[in-house]
Amino acid sequence: MEPIRVGLVTKEWPPHVYGGAGVHVVQLAQALEKLPQISLAVHCFGEERPDAIGHATPLEFRNSNPAIAAVATDLAIADALATADVVHTHTWYANMAGHVASLIHGIPHIMSGHSLEPLRPWKADQLGGGYQLSSWVEKTAIESAAAIISVSDGMRADILSAYPNVEPSRVRTIRNGVDTEKFSPNYDKSTLAKYGISGSYALFVGRITRQKGLAHLLRAWKDVPSQYGLVIAAGSPDEPGIGAEIAELIRELISTRSNVWWIQEMLPHDELTAVLTSADLFVCPSIYEPLGIVNLEAMGCATAVLGSAVGGIPEVVDDGVTGRLVDYSADHAQFEKALAHAINDLISQPELLAVYGVAGRARAQSEFGWDAVAAKTLALYEEVLGR
Numbered sequence: 001m002e003p004i005r006v007g008l009v010t011k012e013w014p015p016h017v018y019g020g021a022g023v024h025v026v027q028l029a030q031a032l033e034k035l036p037q038i039s040l041a042v043h044c045f046g047e048e049r050p051d052a053i054g055h056a057t058p059l060e061f062r063n064s065n066p067a068i069a070a071v072a073t074d075l076a077i078a079d080a081l082a083t084a085d086v087v088h089t090h091t092w093y094a095n096m097a098g099h100v101a102s103l104i105h106g107i108p109h110i111m112s113g114h115s116l117e118p119l120r121p122w123k124a125d126q127l128g129g130g131y132q133l134s135s136w137v138e139k140t141a142i143e144s145a146a147a148i149i150s151v152s153d154g155m156r157a158d159i160l161s162a163y164p165n166v167e168p169s170r171v172r173t174i175r176n177g178v179d180t181e182k183f184s185p186n187y188d189k190s191t192l193a194k195y196g197i198s199g200s201y202a203l204f205v206g207r208i209t210r211q212k213g214l215a216h217l218l219r220a221w222k223d224v225p226s227q228y229g230l231v232i233a234a235g236s237p238d239e240p241g242i243g244a245e246i247a248e249l250i251r252e253l254i255s256t257r258s259n260v261w262w263i264q265e266m267l268p269h270d271e272l273t274a275v276l277t278s279a280d281l282f283v284c285p286s287i288y289e290p291l292g293i294v295n296l297e298a299m300g301c302a303t304a305v306l307g308s309a310v311g312g313i314p315e316v317v318d319d320g321v322t323g324r325l326v327d328y329s330a331d332h333a334q335f336e337k338a339l340a341h342a343i344n345d346l347i348s349q350p351e352l353l354a355v356y357g358v359a360g361r362a363r364a365q366s367e368f369g370w371d372a373v374a375a376k377t378l379a380l381y382e383e384v385l386g387r
Contacts, residue, residue, distance in 0.1 A: 003039040004381050006032065007084035007101070009077055011070070011093035013044035013052050018236055018266070019207060020293040021114040024151075024176050025090050031177070031374035038378060041084070043077045045070075045093070053080065067130030071096050071137065081105060086381050092117060092134045095141035108146035108384045113155055115211075115290050118162045122210040125239040142166060146384045149377070151176050152312025155290040172380060175315065176291045177370040180361070183273060183300030191274035197261050201229035202347060203279035203303075205272070205294050208237035208246050213285035213308065215242075216336050218249035220285075221260075223340040228347050229259030231275060233267055276301040281347050285339055287328055289313050296368055299360035304353040306342055308335075316368075322360035 008029055012022030025042075032038050042052040061072040074097035081087050081101040088110045089098035098109035117123065117135040124131040142148055142163050148171045150156035156173050160166060192198065206212040214234060221230055232250065237243030253260045267275065276282065282298035284307040291312035295305050299316075305323035307313040319325040326342050329335040346353060 001037075001387070003037055004378075004385065004387075005039045005041070005083060005085040006381065007041055007043055007081045007087040008032075009043045009081075009087060009089040009094040009097045011045045011091060013042065013046070013049065013054075016046060020176070020291075021091050023293050024112075024114065027177060027179055027370055028373065028377065031370040032377065034371075035374060035378055038381070043080060043097070045073055055080070065128060065130040065133075067127050067133040067137075071133065073097075075100060077101075078104060081107070086110060086385060088112070088377075088381075089141070090114060092138040092141070096137045099137075099141045099144060102144070102146075109141070109144070110147045110149065110380065110384060111141055111145045112149040112151065113142070113159055113290065114151060115288070116155075116158055116162050119158060119288055120211060122242075123238070125241060139163065145170070147172060147380055149174050149380070151291040152315050154310075154312045154315065158290070158311070174373060174376045174380070175312070175368065176293050176296065177368045177373040178293065178296035178300050178364050179370060180300045180365045180368075182269065183276075183297045183364075185277045185302050185361075186270065186273035187277060188270070188274045189278070191271040192278055194271075195231075195261055195263060195275075197229070197231055197275070197278075199229050199259055200227070200280050200347065200350075201231050201259065201261075201278075202281040202283050202306075202343060203231045203233070203275060203298075204283050204285075205233045205267075205276070205298075206284075208234050208242055210238075210242055211286060211288045213287045214246055215249060216287075216332060216339060217283055217285040218246070218253060219332075220336040220340040220343065221253060223337075224343050224347070226257050226259070228280075228343075229257075229261070231261045231263065231279065233263045233272070233275065235264040235266065272297075273301055276303050279303050280350060280353055281306055281343070282323075283339075283343065284308065284313065285326075286310060286313065292316055296364050299357075299364040302357040302361040304346065304356035305360060306339075306346060308339075318359070318363060321356070322363050323356050 048054040077097040078100035102109040289311040309325040
């Protein structure tokens with residue numbers, strides 16, 4: 001039997017990867033390419049790359065609202081998918097390419113849900129009226145897709161709640177994976193010296209967006225003893241408001257402590273694993289997180305994780321085994337108080353954190369390998385194609 005010709009469509013592709021969805025697509029593509037049953041073609045936004053088919057936004061739309069520009073790019077990608085047997089899209093930015101390709105070329109469209117627009121109302125601050133367009137794109141695609149991949153059981157429940165017209169049998173959970181060879185303990189201390197990091201510290205890594213809950217962590221940190229440091233590897237604010245809020249909160253902390261470090265650029269891989277490995281505790285205070293690849297990356301580096309109990313995080317962080325979970329509350333003061341209490345309890349117990357770290361790496365290796373993710377994805381392709 002001939003290999004399945006898969007058109008994988010993504011906005012993010014190296015060198016322009018800035019979030020967990022982009023990391024997922026890259027590593028999924030690498031795993032799928034190893035399977036002889038698949039012939040993979042990656043279609044991405046932007047310039048041509050040696051490892052993908054790049055699609056530049058049509059010239060007349062390059063200064064448009066980002067949502068309009070995305071749809072215009074999607075139409076160009078859809079036109080290029082005529083020879084695919086199946087199209088697999090990631091995030092709303094790419095969903096319309098899959099939907100239109102399905103209509104025009106008669107091929108099944110599978111979409112991976114990495115987040116849901118109805119659950120991210122703050123995106124209106126970033127996209128303006130484009131948020132209405134992105135929401136329409138997602139709704140249209142998700143209600144007509146041949147299959148929807150949810151990255152966690154929590155995400156699956158959210159999909160069925162947000163889109164009640166979707167037939168539950170079309171929503172399949174295939175959790176994100178992590179490359180535990182790439183994300184493994186890295187004890188090189190030169191990265192810490194480069195950024196002036198010293199002593200015991202907790203770490204946050206992520207984009208500056210309300211979804212990631214960084215503001216809550218920064219407020220909670222005011223109640224953490226000053227002997228414990230905080231490294232914040234965060235940049236690329238979604239919109240000026242959240243960027244200014246985070247900058248001011250960090251300035252307030254730095255004004256009273258010498259052991260708060262803000263790294264605003266995206267860390268190269270080796271530096272990221274070094275900072276992850278040396279951290280006493282990784283903190284993920286998200287208010288919305290379909291799965292949270294960054295937690296898997298920390299676990300791969302044998303670092304204990306403190307996460308908020310939202311979305312798919314409880315499916316990654318085994319509470320009391322690989323780290324700790326804190327219940328999220330819409331009462332932000334209550335959430336920040338609980339976060340500070342958990343940080344103080346954990347960071348004062350280095351032996352326990354070391355135990356959590358070892359267990360976390362073992363869990364990442366055994367439960368979240370990419371080979372298993374690729375095999376499940378192939379099985380879904382075969383199912384929708386009736387093979």
